[in-house]
Amino acid sequence: MNVIRFPNLITRLPRTRRVFCRSLGSSIPFDLSLDTQVDRYSELNNMYTEMFTQGDEVRGTPKGDAGIELSEIDAFNAEIADTYNYSPQAISGYSLEHIVKSPGRFILQSLSSNPYYNLALEDYVFQNTTFAKGQPFLSERLLFYINEKCVVIGKNQTPWKELHLDNCYEEGYKFVRRRSGGGAVVHDSGNVNYSYLTSRDNFDREYFNKQIVRWLKEIRPDAAIHLNQRGDIHLGAYKVSGSAFKIAKGKSYHHGTMLIDADLASFKGLLKPAHLEGVIWSGGSVESVRSSVKNISEAGFNNTDEFMDICSNGFRSLLHEDIPVYFVDEVNTSNDEIAKTARQLASDEWLYHSGPSFTVTIQEHDVSVEKGTITKSSIPDTVGLSFKDFVLSLNAGLLAEIKTKI
């Protein structure tokens, strides 16, 4: 079964048949481990995925009581998981292509923690979602991914200005530049990233966050969760979520972080303050807005799966449709386009050599940088160097006349 959680399948079965379904489950005639997914049974599995993702077959029945139906399904799935040690299986790259390029709504949950893969996956869905001009847009998509430890800056930021890169490397945080705007954030396995895709015409910076606040408040009405003036989700006076947006080719996405139970103490020393002694940055780089953060576990939401389920169920009832969930991962769910984007996102070219031109003043020296390369400098023999290499030398103390580090 490549289609996991198969709520649609189950909702179509009468209650009495569920028992039958379970007993069938106990004698699954094939191995669900990843290895066999890739080779022997992949064709068979893809065939089923195809069957279950085409047209009406997959669209379920929930009407007014969608919430009840779904929580029953979730309980049932949890029972299956417990009984048969069942774990989510990722769909194939072929299946992903099919659902992305077909009209219709779906939810994707990535089982991969590689930030470059996850951003490439998001970009693939964004670029390949199609729509007909002049028709209502009915292909909203919702993605979830949880990245391993990483620091993420906006498209138009300067990494050395925003990050203590040496601390990031030492502490094992990967450096990532995303394709949307905004400022620098830190991720770890206690942070859920959500990404809501819709048309450019329906784009509204606050729309999806308002829904999340509403869904969370439905469960815990007393929690001090609200949107602040910038449209960010706050718990009391603390930020628990940050947002950024992308608009291209008639479509838009809003992606955001939600700190569930992140190791906030470890985030110290990764992001730079707005000013550091002896170093002045000038240029068009987009500024980060510094905020005090908190985990939303302090309001009782302490499980990343729970948060994704709340949003998935909320998304379904919002759109009055039993929207299917598909799982994806780096091993099973890739294609040339995703792999290529992931490589680009992880390349020095994108990470260090793109972004705005800038000039940095270090002590009495001015260094101007365009596309990652030093174009003007009052420090001898540095013009033409990559700024990344220059900073490595500087911080290693190889430039005797300059004591300040970047």
Next chain:
Amino acid sequence: MFRNCAQSVLKLSSRSTPRLFLRAQSTNALTNTQVPFTFSKSGPLAVKYTSQHEWIAAHEDGTAFVGITKYAADALGDATYVELPDVDTEVEAGDSLGSLESVKSASEIYSPLAGTVVEVNETLNDSPQLINEDPMGEAWLAKLKLRSLDDLSNDDLMSLEQYEGSLKEDQH
């Protein structure tokens, strides 16, 4: 299934006022005191608009200026950074011509027609706010040498009236 669909459509149309464009009201005509207009004595041959909210003002010698419309600039909010294309880049219609960041959103900008970038508006590097102040004039993004003036009659491009009509349609 059909009932679900119908419900979704209803739901959507009940909130389908495009919030992106709520604030956008004012004119999308070219500013007639700035270089995109004054480049030739008699003014531009034609000013056309795209569905992605770019404008292009083309002059008799094949030079054209490209920018984003007042409508889009208002809707996107305060611009914080403009990514300009490289001079000498050859573009096809629909190719990327840079991007605009405003309030945490990165928006791609596309070339309305094929041509070569001959100049970019460097003042936007230090003053991205010009995008909000005069998007239809002083905040032009790129100057192109068009491949062919005949492309101006391309069906994908709209006149000012057609463009403003399309905005009203979107708001229903």
